[in-house]
Amino acid sequence: MRELRYKKQIYDLVKKRSQEDDNVNEYRMPDAYDDEGGVNQEKRFSVAMERYRDSKDGDKMNPFAEQEAWEDHQIGKATLKYGSKNKKQADDYNFVFEDQIEFIQGQVMGGVNVDDEVNEEEYEKSIAKSAHEKLLADRKTLPVYPYRESLLKAVEDHQVLVIVGETGSGKTTQIPQYLHEAGYTKRGMIGCTQPRRVAAMSVAARVSQEMNVKLGHEVGYSIRFEDCTSDKTVLKYMTDGMLLREFLGEPDLQSYSVVMVDEAHERTLSTDILFGLVKDIARFRPDLKLLISSATLDAEKFSDYFDSAPIFKIPGRRFPVEINYTKAPEADYLDAAIVTALQIHVTQPPGDGDILVFLTGQEEIETAEEILKHRTRGLGSKIAELIICPIYANLPTELQAKIFEPTPEGARKVVLATNIAETSLTIDGIKYVIDPGFVKMKSYNPRTGMESLLITPISKASANQRAGRSGRTGPGKCFRLYTAYNYFNDLDDNTVPEIQRTNLANVVLSLKSLGIHDLLNFDFMDPPPAEALLKALELLFALSALNKHGELTKVGRKMAEFPLDPMLSKMIVASDKYKCSDEIISIAAMLSIGSSIFYRPKDKQVHADNARLNFHMGNVGDHIALLKVYSSWKETNFSTQWCYENYIQVRSMKRARDIRDQLEGLLERVEIELVSNPGDLEAIKKSITSGYFPHSAKMQKNGSYRTVKHPQTVYIHPSSGLAQVLPRWVVYHELVLTTKEYMRQVSELKPEWLVEIAPHYYQLKDVEDLASKKMPRGEGRASKD
């Protein structure tokens, strides 16, 4: 009954929408009513299919014969349908495979006209003589161009302006130039923030070309590890995190006349903090202009937050995207995604566009790749070639390049991507998007301090962003593997902003060092949970970064200089006392890149594990092992070959080197001497403990651990060098919740260090070892080495 009611609602909804929207080409009655409960001949599983299915469960006899029978059957259907009906393929594609998925067409999204004045512009372009003149002509063809004067007027009249500019409007490249041309740069720089490094670099490069100046002179960019600006710079593109760092050195942003926060709708941690800060300084700097640029959906919200700032709308340049929903919810979205991809591939003419599938992670992508390869192999030359391209952030760079290679004639590309394809990279030639509606998202529990990655449904905003990836170079189609009802009723409007689901220790330290004391009443657009703020304050107090009154201490000020989590910063500050800052910054760099240092391909897991064991010799613990990895690599003069031989990710190591170099430079600023003391492992571990003493745990009888301060049962992660050693006392880098509550990156600890290093945090009774009455200290299993 429930199912039926849903379908009725979908029907009404789709019908209503189709009447409202003239863009809907054709409304197809959902089949839900005529075959409800009945068996449609077309859809009945063939004998071959049933046998195939059975063979998957119990009886594994002759699986390949079954598979072949099934494939032959499918091919028959596919070629039949494709050959006989090449005109209305779109309507028939879902009858090609037996375990087909039926879609219902919903709304058509976007479809902002690709300017009618195109001809005039083309003319203008054609008469341009030099390359630079062509660039100038191009500037005038952008959708934002007609709004130049009214935009300048609006900026003049209002201090804060919310700009709604869809992708392709040219807002990021043009608006700063307009303001420059109008003379705003006489009073200071125009800063434009981006959520990603590559965006800041490429936009700056484009603008410098348009202005015919050398990149880094009048137009520059500033990102971590790379400051490409000079005294001449008036237009500065930068990452949002970089502007946040600049705030620390210049709390009134005196050198800027305009700040434009671009892509504000992405709500990164940094933009959310920037909002509060720029809103605050705008009050006593009436000459500072603020531009907040966002996508359509939440413009009102931005306007409300900035005291009803006017909203300035600029149309984009997009092609229409037809949205399709499944008729019924799909139980297995991975299978549904694969079937849909094959349906599209077989029924749509080759060469008309590639397919992009959004999956949640590496493992899922690898599984999908295997299944797709297996199924298309069986089809052989009877169908057009399907090129499978996996893409995720951890994929080695040389393999990532594959998605950008043009699709050969007569073939089709299917890109299996994580969320990396939602905003971070754009792939040309995508016409079809398959969206199962899930994403892997990090969540943080402030009570337990535990992080976990959960597969969660995406938001409507995210679903629309995904759909839009199909309409970049021509009209697109999006296949959502969930129902229209799910979309309208179950999905949240927007993704929960990062600030509400992350550890805030670093945020709080930065705000404190900006002199913001009342954090619970700080004007956040969406305030984080009070519990998370309190947890952060509590930690900073424990680390002696804050005093009793919540004010920053000398130690805290030093810590704030480092772009790291406070516990890592504290570890570095403490290394000054133990005379091993050289080793500690290497460890800090290695820890701060996360745990994707060791490369472990499926087919060489044993080799990879053996290579890793080398660094764990002597059960020194994971921190020292990381140090050994870094030092060994440095001894080879940062050899790439060495990384391959030891199954270590080259990219991660290069990142660690960059971070380490930066940390080394910062040591001087906080007056810590760079001292090397590689032999004294105790000094190194004491420095680590100085930052990580709140993360101590004691082994229990069954080999599990009990965290000391906020007691909970945890385990050493199996990838740890100490997983088999089980020392009595350990200090850990982080807690993650996966199949169990795991400690990742673990080192052995002497309990007396805790009272020695953090007497304000641990009393003797905390570290009292009942067993030690029978067994003297130091006789634990780990100490036998």
Add this chain to the structure above:
DNA sequence: GAGCACTGC
């Protein structure tokens, strides 16, 4: 004996 979405300083 497990599994790491994506950014950023």
